[in-house]
Amino acid sequence: MTTQSVNIRYANIRGSSTGYFVWIVILILVSAAGLLAAHTMESQGHVVTGMNNQVVWGMPHVFAIFLILTASGVLNVASVGSVFGKAEYKPFGRLSALLAVTFLIGGLMVLVLDLGRPDRLIVAMTTYNFKSIFAWNIFLYTGFMVVVVVYLWMMFERRMQVYSRMVGIAALTWRFILTTGTGSIFGFLVARQAYDAAILAPMFILMSLSFGTALFILVSGAISRFTEMMVPDAMMERLKRLLGLFVMAVVYFVIVYHLANLYIVEHQDFEKFVLLDGGVYTLLFWGVQILIGTIIPLVLVYLKKSAQRSIVHLAAALVIIGSFAQLYVLIIGGQAYPMSLFPGKQVSSSFYDGVIASYIPSMPEVLLGIGGVSTALLITTIAIRILPFLPERDADHIDAEPSASGESV
Amino acid sequence: MLWPWVHRFIVTACLAIASVSAAVADGVEIPQPVAVRGEQCVEPVEVMRRNHMKMLMHQRDDTVVKGIRTPRYSLKGCIDCHAEKNDAGDFIAVNAPGQFCSTCHQYAAVRIDCFSCHATVPAGEGHGDNMEGNTQGMIGMDTSESFADGDIPHTVQNTFLQGGGSD
Amino acid sequence: MTEGLDNLDSYRRRFLTALGIGGVAAAIGGVRIVGLATAKSDDEAVTDEARWGMLIDTSKCGEGCNRCVEACNEENGLTGFDRQQTDAQWIRTLEVRDKQTGHVTSLPMLCQHCEHPPCVDVCPTGASFRRADGIVLVNKHTCIGCRYCMMACPYKARSFIHEELTDQKPWAPRGKGTVESCTFCVHRVDRGDAPACVEACGEAANGAMMFGNLNDPDSEIAIRAKQVSSRQIRADLNLNTAVRYEGI
Numbered sequence: 001m002t003t004q005s006v007n008i009r010y011a012n013i014r015g016s017s018t019g020y021f022v023w024i025v026i027l028i029l030v031s032a033a034g035l036l037a038a039h040t041m042e043s044q045g046h047v048v049t050g051m052n053n054q055v056v057w058g059m060p061h062v063f064a065i066f067l068i069l070t071a072s073g074v075l076n077v078a079s080v081g082s083v084f085g086k087a088e089y090k091p092f093g094r095l096s097a098l099l100a101v102t103f104l105i106g107g108l109m110v111l112v113l114d115l116g117r118p119d120r121l122i123v124a125m126t127t128y129n130f131k132s133i134f135a136w137n138i139f140l141y142t143g144f145m146v147v148v149v150v151y152l153w154m155m156f157e158r159r160m161q162v163y164s165r166m167v168g169i170a171a172l173t174w175r176f177i178l179t180t181g182t183g184s185i186f187g188f189l190v191a192r193q194a195y196d197a198a199i200l201a202p203m204f205i206l207m208s209l210s211f212g213t214a215l216f217i218l219v220s221g222a223i224s225r226f227t228e229m230m231v232p233d234a235m236m237e238r239l240k241r242l243l244g245l246f247v248m249a250v251v252y253f254v255i256v257y258h259l260a261n262l263y264i265v266e267h268q269d270f271e272k273f274v275l276l277d278g279g280v281y282t283l284l285f286w287g288v289q290i291l292i293g294t295i296i297p298l299v300l301v302y303l304k305k306s307a308q309r310s311i312v313h314l315a316a317a318l319v320i321i322g323s324f325a326q327l328y329v330l331i332i333g334g335q336a337y338p339m340s341l342f343p344g345k346q347v348s349s350s351f352y353d354g355v356i357a358s359y360i361p362s363m364p365e366v367l368l369g370i371g372g373v374s375t376a377l378l379i380t381t382i383a384i385r386i387l388p389f390l391p392e393r394d395a396d397h398i399d400a401e402p403s404a405s406g407e408s409v
Numbered sequence: 410m411l412w413p414w415v416h417r418f419i420v421t422a423c424l425a426i427a428s429v430s431a432a433v434a435d436g437v438e439i440p441q442p443v444a445v446r447g448e449q450c451v452e453p454v455e456v457m458r459r460n461h462m463k464m465l466m467h468q469r470d471d472t473v474v475k476g477i478r479t480p481r482y483s484l485k486g487c488i489d490c491h492a493e494k495n496d497a498g499d500f501i502a503v504n505a506p507g508q509f510c511s512t513c514h515q516y517a518a519v520r521i522d523c524f525s526c527h528a529t530v531p532a533g534e535g536h537g538d539n540m541e542g543n544t545q546g547m548i549g550m551d552t553s554e555s556f557a558d559g560d561i562p563h564t565v566q567n568t569f570l571q572g573g574g575s576d
Numbered sequence: 577m578t579e580g581l582d583n584l585d586s587y588r589r590r591f592l593t594a595l596g597i598g599g600v601a602a603a604i605g606g607v608r609i610v611g612l613a614t615a616k617s618d619d620e621a622v623t624d625e626a627r628w629g630m631l632i633d634t635s636k637c638g639e640g641c642n643r644c645v646e647a648c649n650e651e652n653g654l655t656g657f658d659r660q661q662t663d664a665q666w667i668r669t670l671e672v673r674d675k676q677t678g679h680v681t682s683l684p685m686l687c688q689h690c691e692h693p694p695c696v697d698v699c700p701t702g703a704s705f706r707r708a709d710g711i712v713l714v715n716k717h718t719c720i721g722c723r724y725c726m727m728a729c730p731y732k733a734r735s736f737i738h739e740e741l742t743d744q745k746p747w748a749p750r751g752k753g754t755v756e757s758c759t760f761c762v763h764r765v766d767r768g769d770a771p772a773c774v775e776a777c778g779e780a781a782n783g784a785m786m787f788g789n790l791n792d793p794d795s796e797i798a799i800r801a802k803q804v805s806s807r808q809i810r811a812d813l814n815l816n817t818a819v820r821y822e823g824i
Contacts, residue, residue, distance in 0.1 A: 469717060470717075471621075473713065473715050473717065474705070474707065474715065475621035475622060475707075475708075476616070476621060476622035476707065476709070476762070476766050477618065477619060477620070477621055478618045478763075478766055478767075479618045479619045480618070485746050485747075488746070525740070525751040525752060525753075526716055526741075526744065526749040526750055526751030526754070527744065527746070527749045527751075528743070528744045528745060528746040528749070530746075531746065532745070532746045532747070
């Protein structure tokens with residue numbers, strides 16, 4: 001196994017085709033639109049967003065948490081390769097770590113640019129309240145970035161490869177702590193019915209693994225479509241099975257979370273809201289998160305015996321769509337449902353007490369979120385041109401597979 | 410062959426730029442802030458010029474966190490004395506063009522963030538927390554202490570002049 | 577030794593100040609904080625000798641009365657933009673209807689100035705903080721506008737400033753991109769006055785709101801709170817709120 005990993009050769013893409021430059025230009029434009037949106041939000045104030053005093057976290061947070069969870073989860077490919085020694089994964093360790101860094105950058109960009117005072121980022125970096133989970137996360141995110149960059153160095157530098165398992169273990173541990181921290185942002189909130197549940201932390205870990213695996217399947221699929229990099233059948237089969245496993249694990253946590261709430265009388269009204277009469281939230285939960293994002297992908301992954309690539313890619317795309325629905329229901333739905341100031345009593349006021357808060361995402365905040373995704377992809381696209389992140393096609397496979405169109409490695 | 414020409418061009422260009430910037434430096438006078446009320450500031454002008462930001466920063470933390478509300482180095486104190494009135498007798502914002510804060514800050518090209526939150530004019534008359542109380546306090550201090558150079562109160566020297574402030 | 581003398585001196589000064597303020601208060605006849613032993617002079621830092629609190633008798637709260645809210649808006653310059661979803665509200669009247677019996681109570685809802693405030697716990701920069709005398713504030717100089725405190729507050733007491741403001745009151749700085757909430761009218765408390773809402777409630781002859789030092793056993797509020805039954809909202813969270821309610 002070790003000999004095999006030593007023999008992997010990597011290459012960067014040439015990146016001289018028209019398609020490459022068009023793709024770069026598109027990503028630059030979308031990222032710029034995101035920055036412009038953030039500028040509008042800062043100069044006009046958050047009144048240009050759909051967020052208000054009831055729903056204080058909106059679309060930017062859905063995107064940011066998606067990006068951060070995905071960043072952590074996508075590193076799983078590298079972890080499985082270097083920590084658990086699975087040979088098929090090893091060639092993709094670099095790409096996996098690259099995506100972890102770029103998606104984290106995208107997520108942090110969205111999170112920071114959504115602040116009311118992004119100009120005071122320096123305050124956030126210099127003044128800490130160590131009891132705040134947000135403050136922990138600042139360290140967890142920046143630390144993760146450092147660990148992954150070191151990990152990449154270990155993977156790039158042949159002499160350092162002896163340490164790559166050690167750093168891989170550190171990165172793996174860090175990922176679990178990081179996603180625990182992200183889940184605890186919500187899990188430790190005592191005020192709201194939807195949160196205040198420790199189960200959110202492990203649920204976020206599994207969500208990150210599921211989203212990250214789906215992202216890796218999609219990105220590696222796209223890269224092999226346009227370059228000569230190839231995901232071997234055996235690897236595809238493993239990724240497919242892993243995705244199915246993680247999707248099932250996530251839905252297990254979702255079921256336990258809702259069962260607990262259904263059992264506890266205090267939370268039953270909230271469950272009624274999400275599961276039955278929450279309008280868009282109910283629709284997103286059953287229609288998108290459960291049907292499109294869970295059941296269909298599971299059927300695609302498990303019922304089709306042969307790993308047809310397009311089917312796996314479709315399953316991964318559906319998991320990503322479902323992940324947005326899941327985060328939307330949790331983050332926005334969790335805030336839209338009113339806080340229970342007087343259990344057993346009905347409250348009303350001029351401040352939307354006791355009523356379902358309305359939230360309609362606005363263009364700037366959606367653009368900011370998409371801008372974050374776009375920035376992550378932009379950095380990835382440029383990075384694979386500059387440095388050899390992608391494994392060269394295995395000599396054994398070249399004969400078996402017809403040459404891919406577009407870029408060559 | 411070409412080099413002497415290039416050399417001469419560079420030297421001429423540098424001289425031109427230097428003379429232009431000298432002219433600019435000569436041409437723009439240092440703004441002389443004036444107080445509308447009271448005869449003397451809480452510290453000599455030179456001290457204020459150099460250290461007002463440190464004083465304000467120190468006072469801001471004291472006020473917000475500890476509830477210390479001495480008017481002497483407070484932003485409100487500055488505004489109470491330095492806000493001008495227009496012909497109609499209404500206060501003009503201290504950060505409006507040509508007014509107390511903006512003249513110097515424009516000269517020094519320093520953007521300030523105070524007035525995205527803080528009031529830019531003194532309180533209206535008659536409020537309990539009004540400027541009368543503050544200006545009285547200020548005048549009382551102004552007259553009872555001398556502010557010749559080097560006669561800065563000990564605490565101020567410690568805190569402000571020896572780099573006690575942050576930011 | 578010197579420390580002891582200093583202390584003595586500071587006590588004497590505080591006592592004299594208290595006498596002075598008491599005299600002024602008597603002359604003006606406004607609503608002053610009861611328990612003047614803790615009133616301080618401008619140059620003194622607040623201490624934990626006082627814990628400011630409020631006792632609200634909901635049975636005296638007039639139906640449809642909004643005086644406390646109006647007084648707060650006036651005092652702190654909370655002029656809105658007629659956008660109910662994003663305009664700031666520091667205090668609001670809450671109608672509470674029992675689902676079973678139909679009994680309706682109305683009461684003012686404001687920052688409860690908890691002893692263990694969740695907003696302070698979660699704030700990443702420490703901008704959300706609790707003053708020594710128990711008043712929970714936002715230091716707008718270090719608030720980055722992340723709104724985590726609004727997620728954490730069980731009382732929905734906080735507002736985010738969604739757009740640019742002008743004409744703020746000099747004693748109540750507030751601006752775009754930061755979070756804010758009831759300050760217990762800290763600028764008034766520091767000079768020995770009760771919050772504007774309490775004053776207005778008294779002037780409206782309702783007298784439903786009482787303000788004072790919970791730590792001073794001789795203060796009116798402490799005596800009353802000891803005599804009558806009062807409760808905290810969301811007492812289950814064990815936050816030890818400084819605002820207590822009678823009649824709910």
